[in-house]
Amino acid sequence: MDAEAVRERAGELPREPGVYLFEGGDTVLYVGKAVDLCDRVRSYATPRSERVRRMVEAADGIDFAVTDTETQALLLEANLIKRHRPRYNVRLKDDKSYPLVQLTDHEFPRIEVTRDPDDGAMAFGPYTEKGRVETVVKALRSVYGVRGCSDHKYSGRDRPCLDHEMGLCTAPCTDEIDAASYGEDVESVVRFLEGETGALAEPLRREMEAAAESQAFERAAALRDRLDAVESFHEGGGEAVADRTEATVDVLGVATEGGSATVARLHSEDGKLVDRERHRVEREADQREASEVASGERQRPASGEDERRESSKSASGDGGAASGEADQREASEVASGETDVPAVLAAFVPQFYADRPLPDALLLPEPHGDEELARWLESEGVDVRVPGAGREAKLVELALKNARRRGGQADGAAALARRLGLDRPERIEGFDVSHAGGKAVVGSDVAFVDGAPEKRDYRRKKLTERNDDYANMRELVAWRARRSVEGRDDRPVPDLLCIDGGEGQLGAARDALAETGWDVPVVALAKDEELVVTADGVHDWDDDDPALHLLQRVRDEAHRFAVQYHGTVRDEVxxxxxxxxxxxxxxxxxxxxxxxxxxxxxxxxxxxxxxxxxxxxxxxxxxxxxx
Incomplete structure (x- = not known):
């Protein structure tokens, strides 16, 4: 679509809250929310970045849905993104960092661990520990024989594969089991994933006891370890969710530093973690709040709370004085820049939920210590808990890790987005090549998520032996790109590639992207003068630029990982x-x-x-x- 087509379509949209969808043929390219659909869509006539411009050019239509409130638009946007997985909603890609277990929508369903469930599949999770999930899925397959192979491997077989020989599959591909019996096994798997631990634990326990009686002690020990993983799966080490009897649960974690703080919020619905976000609480905002408190202008977000508070004061006789003293004390704390956890929670909760629905339960790392806030939450039916142990405590710990992840550091990703005219690059992958005169040639591919190394996503590759840095980089990037395009790489698509090198290496990487059709922005960082090389030219950023610091961390880690692997390979040559x-x-x-x-x-x-x-x-x- 061109600018005129966007303006024309925007003029047809209502001035109401809702969501809009940029479509390209039968594919949804982007989903967004808006308070005013007309104004928001019209803004795309003048794209704010190169990535948005490409998205608009690829679109041939804009659909929309009206909602009653902005909050409803937010929820609808999230659901549509999960359903359509639009390629340009890059800021939400990191929400898939927790693995799921899916049972596909086939006549004979396939079970697998994934971060991107198929359309129509039954998905369970998310889970916090991929290793434990894989152990449990293998146990499910060994007990119930549900297939785990791809459609390509499944179709056209005339004899069972090795999984059948190993007892991991009942081989429906060659009619070793009928559809009804296979369906019963799938139902047992579903029962376990929905929380019925005994559906898997009991068969494993019987098998373990039988192995022990027959003196197959190594097998019995392996089954014991597998049973331990299964029995703890729904007790805190597996599912990243809260109590399933509560429809919505929010978990808050707070990291403080100086006069500011970061609050991380985990949100679950019907027992499934569906959202993660962080919010910065700055001292400037605290100063404004202090002024409001001291002047008596501060408002609580609950309708009718003022009337309840006033009646309470009248009934107690001295409630007004007590409240005034509390307000003055809070004003003093805020004005002085104090950011202890209870004060942050007491300020954050009413402000955040002023225009958002309250959850059924709120899990906190510490008591917030605000009696008025406690009365308001109680009147709204919110169960506030500070867990000390168990699954809920692990959730609070997870929220705290999210809060601390970028605490005290400049947001290099946001600075990088401004520098390059991109959406904020949540995920960056770095590439480097190492060799000795064309011998023992290897490449590294490291991943950073939200500014921190994601080492489980590191990859390395032996490359063709040749003394040509440009050809080696082209081969390395093409390898990563081709695996992603063909769906053979289970990692998310990065928002940015960082190449260790100069204009030549960047050109080689761009050639690889063009050859494979992988549409990912790419920059290079040359070592000697720390110059940032982009398709638009060479840039000399300030030494203290947080955007440069982030690229340097990615580049240096890619270099370290490549050199380490080269040393290993070189010693073998x-x-x-x-x-x-x-x-x-x-x-x-x-x-x-x-x-x-x-x-x-x-x-x-x-x-x-x-x-x-x-x-x-x-x-x-x-x-x-x-x-």
């Missing part, structure tokens, strides 16, 4: 040192680590060689003769 008398595998490793390569060893003086542990005069002379 045959070199001329292998033929030198007196040089064994360990001494060869020490020489290569000291001098970097065989050429480095060749250029070393006799004195430098002797300085290496294990090298004497005779061995140094032998190395000289051989090289």
């Amino acid at each position: 045959s070199t001329p040192l292998d033929e030198v008398p007196g040089v064994g595998p360990e001494l060869r490793k020490r020489l290569l680590r000291r001098f970097g390569s065989v050429d480095g060893v060749r250029a070393a003086t006799r004195e430098e060689l002797v300085d290496v542990e294990g090298v004497g005069d005779d061995t140094a002379a032998a190395i000289d003769r051989a090289l």
